[in-house]
Amino acid sequence: MIRCEEVLKHLYEYIDRQLEGVTYSEIEDHLKQCKYCCKHHDFEIELKNLVQRSCYQNKAPGVLKSKISSMLGDIQPE
């Protein structure tokens, strides 16, 4: 299995379907088995959705914002 740092390094590429250097199945297998990376992956998906929604609505829904804040822990979004 590939390492967490490899997965996190390629996470954006994986989400954007522009993966280079590792295969999709390598990332997928890791995400299935690793809660840490899975959480990061879910967070990036939420963030992407949030950005897309705020582009359309010009403001982020409060529920999603607080959800992301809690996922981030002590790191607060801008």
Ligand SMILES: [Zn+2]
């Ligand atoms: Zn991992």
